[in-house]
Amino acid sequence: MGRQEGFAISQIAAAPLRSLAxxxxxxxxxxxxxxxxxxxxxxxxxxxxxxxxxxxxxxxxxxxxxxxxxxxxxxxxxxxxxxxxxxAGFAPAHGEHAFGDEAAAMVRRVTDLALAAHEPFPAFAVDRAWRPLSANAPAAALFGALIGEGSLDPAVSLIRAAAGSAAFRGAVANWPQLAVHFLALAQAEAWRAPPGPMRAELDATIAALSALSTEGARLHAAGPIGAALILQVRTDSLSLDLVSTVAQFGAPHDTAAEDLRIEFFYPADAASEAALRALAADLPQR
The missing domain is CATH 1.10.260.40 (lambda repressor-like DNA-binding domains)
Known part of the structure; x- marks a missing residue:
């Protein structure tokens, strides 16, 4: 499977609430x-x-x-x-587990199946702060190359890692549009996230994106997007147009399921599909 070892997030303890007061x-x-x-x-x-x-x-x-x-x-x-x-003096109604907990085995199984089935195209499993929980081999290889060493740090949002990487920003032809999308995404998640490490990482991601002051004017001058935002990767050796979809559990009853997002990247055209298939063919066989 493409799931990376050691990608489990730590369980966040509930805030101490001891009385009806x-x-x-x-x-x-x-x-x-x-x-x-x-x-x-x-x-x-x-x-x-x-x-x-x-x-x-x-x-x-x-x-x-x-x-x-x-x-x-x-x-x-x-x-x-x-x-x-x-x-209010009542027992909790929902489980609170981390992705790596034994109680979240079903969540991990579904995630592994989804990531493997999406190959040879990239896919990530992340939490609501966009911290990487798991990745298939094409995603680990592609985004590892674009963002650089440490891009799959489970403590750091993929969005913050991308924003902090000059190599990634330089490789994305439509970075201003992508940055606007990233900022809106982090702000929307931060609005609902309870206090704790996840909320702290979302706040750090928002701060990192907001700190790109030299690009501020360009961020607000981004042109029309069309039907969906396309990630336009342009390097000396690679030209890819990727579009993403994000899947979540439809009826979560545990934080391990509620916090999970699986992002699937698809080739937006035939040339990008051919390039992704060629990249996947060069990866070591598992």
């Missing part, structure tokens, strides 16, 4: 983080504004069903929903 403060914090008023949350959860107010002041104790409704209205991650349940 935590619930009002946590609910209010999550609501404000989402930019919602009490009325906005009430409408989304289909309850009265007064009920939301009573929950946030501790005058009303939530039921388990109400915590679930609030979690859905706030678009919480499974980890944050578990924390909200614990704060």
């Amino acid at each position: 935590d619930f009002p403060a946590m609910l209010g914090r999550l609501r404000r983080q989402r930019g919602l008023s009490q009325l906005g949350l009430a409408l989304a959860a289909e309850v009265s504004q007064r009920h939301v107010s009573f929950l946030e002041t501790g005058r009303t104790r939530p039921s388990r069903d109400m915590v679930g409704r609030l979690a859905r209205a706030l678009d919480l991650t499974l980890k944050d929903e578990n924390a909200l349940l614990l704060a």
Whole structure:
């Protein structure tokens, strides 16, 4: 298989929440983080504004069903929903495991099958911070060559590694468009990610992209994209147009499944397909 050894992320422990007194403060914090008023949350959860107010002041104790409704209205991650349940005095509803944990064996099996089936084209498995969890052989070879040594560091976002690599930026003909996409992607994930190492890496990725001040004007002057953003690789020995799709579990009930994204790269034209097949044929046989 193309899965790289040692690519398991560390399990992130849940925030310490030990009493019902935590619930009002946590609910209010999550609501404000989402930019919602009490009325906005009430409408989304289909309850009265007064009920939301009573929950946030501790005058009303939530039921388990109400915590679930609030979690859905706030678009919480499974980890944050578990924390909200614990704060309300209930047991967690979802598993919290890392990709490398024994309990995530099914997640890894599905990932391995997906990555292998996509060969000879590149594919990565990453977490919500775009840190690499696994890669098939074409992806490891291609992006290792483009980004450089350490490109598959499981502690570093692939996006941040790409942004920090002058070689990668120089090899991508439409880097300004790609950088805008990367920034929007990291910001969207950071908006939902609970505090912890994953959120810290997303923040570091956003900072790294924002720090490319010399390219700032070009980032906002990127031309039209078309039907989908194409990664345009242009080097002395390689010309590739790649388009990606991202797959996620449809109904995750564990953080190992919820946090997983599998990115598949496809050749956008016949010449790129031929080039990828030739590159894969040169890789060592497993």
